[in-house]
Amino acid sequence: xxxxxxAQTEISVVxxxxxxxxxxxxxRDTTYYLFWYKQPxxxxxxxxxxxxxxDEQNEISGRYSWNFQKSTSSFNFTIxxxxxxxxxxxxxxxxxxxxxxxxxxxxKGMKLTVNP
Amino acid sequence: xxxxxxSSRYLVKRTGEKVFLECVQDMDHENMFxxxxxxxxxxxxxxxxxxxxxxEKGDIPEGxxxxxxxKERFSLILESASxxxxxxxxxxxxxxxxxxxxxxxxxxxxxxxxx
Numbered sequence: 112x113x114x115x116x117x118a119q120t121e122i123s124v125v126x127x128x129x130x131x132x133x134x135x136x137x138x139r140d141t142t143y144y145l146f147w148y149k150q151p152x153x154x155x156x157x158x159x160x161x162x163x164x165x166d167e168q169n170e171i172s173g174r175y176s177w178n179f180q181k182s183t184s185s186f187n188f189t190i191x192x193x194x195x196x197x198x199x200x201x202x203x204x205x206x207x208x209x210x211x212x213x214x215x216x217x218x219k220g221m222k223l224t225v226n227p
Numbered sequence: 228x229x230x231x232x233x234s235s236r237y238l239v240k241r242t243g244e245k246v247f248l249e250c251v252q253d254m255d256h257e258n259m260f261x262x263x264x265x266x267x268x269x270x271x272x273x274x275x276x277x278x279x280x281x282x283e284k285g286d287i288p289e290g291x292x293x294x295x296x297x298k299e300r301f302s303l304i305l306e307s308a309s310x311x312x313x314x315x316x317x318x319x320x321x322x323x324x325x326x327x328x329x330x331x332x333x334x335x336x337x338x339x340x341x342x
Contacts, residue, residue, distance in 0.1 A: 120267070146330060156317065156333040202269060212258045212277035213321065214285065215331060219269035 113138045113207045117218035124193055125226050132188045132221050134203030140164075144206040145179065145186045146215065151199045162186065193225045230254070231334035233318055239340045246305040248337050250318030258321040259301035260285075260331065261293065263314040270317065276301055277323075308341045315339075 114137040124130050136145065147159040160170065162179050170177045174191045190197055200222045204215040234249035250259065260275040262285075272285030274293040282293050290312060294302045301320075305312055315338050319331040 117269075148333075154315070154336045154338075156319075158330040158332075161330055209283060212275055212283070214260065214272055214275055215270075216272075217262075217270040219267060 113140075113143075113205050113216040115203050115205050115216055115218035117201075117203055117221045119221045120219070121222045121224070123224040123226065126195060127192050128225075129189060129191050130193055130223065130225075132190075132201050132203075132223070134186045134188065134218060136184050136186065136203070136205045138184075138205060138207070140207070146204040146206070147177070147186075147188050148202045148204065149199045150202065150220070156202070159188075190223075193223075195225050195227055198223060198225045231318055231320055231332050233316075233334040233337050235337050236335060237338050237340075239342065240305075240308050241342055242309060244305075244308050244341075246308045246339065246341075248303040248305075248316055248318075248339070250301045250303070250320075250334055251299055252301075252318075252320040252332070253299065254320060254322070254332065255298065256320040256332075257298070257323040259295065260319040260321070261291075261301065261303045262317045262319065263287070264317055264336070265314050273303065308339075310341050313339060313341045 116135045143164045145162045149157045176189045178187045200220045202220045203218040231252045240246050258277050261273045262270040264270050271287050276282045276295040292304045315336050317336045318334040321331045
């Protein structure tokens with residue numbers, strides 16, 4: 112079965128520090144998708160990125176960057192120069208086909224606290 | 228703009244009550260999902276539906292049922308609420324995919340407390 116592991120449960124940093132959130136996954140599918148979501152204190156999950164298994168290019172979006180390495184089954188997320196507004200719970204997720212749909216398998220989440 | 232709404236942000240019910248959690252999406256998405264979120268456990272899928280009147284069990288369906296009579300609405304039902312169902316419940320929707328996996332769109336969540 113698919114599995115997503117976020118080994119870190121909680122990280123606390125000081126503003127402007129860089130922080131990397133780890134995500135390791137297990138799947139037997141050859142085609143799959145990986146996602147990162149952010150859940151701020153308000154509670155609503157916010158989509159950050161989707162990456163398909165055939166695209167191993169790293170991606171940068173402002174202060175956010177993602178490193179996908181198929182060889183190690185990892186999809187790590189780095190926040191550069193962290194800000195207080197980055198404080199949230201971050202989830203990594205993996206797609207899995209079931210029946211007529213595609214469901215997501217989530218990691219347990221990592222709580223990031225950025226202190227001023 | 229994409230919109231998934233849930234009927235309540237906070238709900239308090241008594242043990243044994245029948246509880247309905249409603250989710251509505253206005254994006255004409257085929258797929259809808261119910262998750263529960265608990266500290267240290269992440270999000271776990273309860274049920275999902277890929278079409279009207281269709282439903283499939285997720286990873287933790289016990290104690291829950293669902294209803295999808297209209298495309299835009301997906302209801303989660305707790306037939307007889309128990310204290311171990313105290314949790315945050317999140318609804319999500321997803322368009323039908325042909326070649327690409329799209330991201331799921333989430334509602335704001337319902338925090339249910341069963342006393």
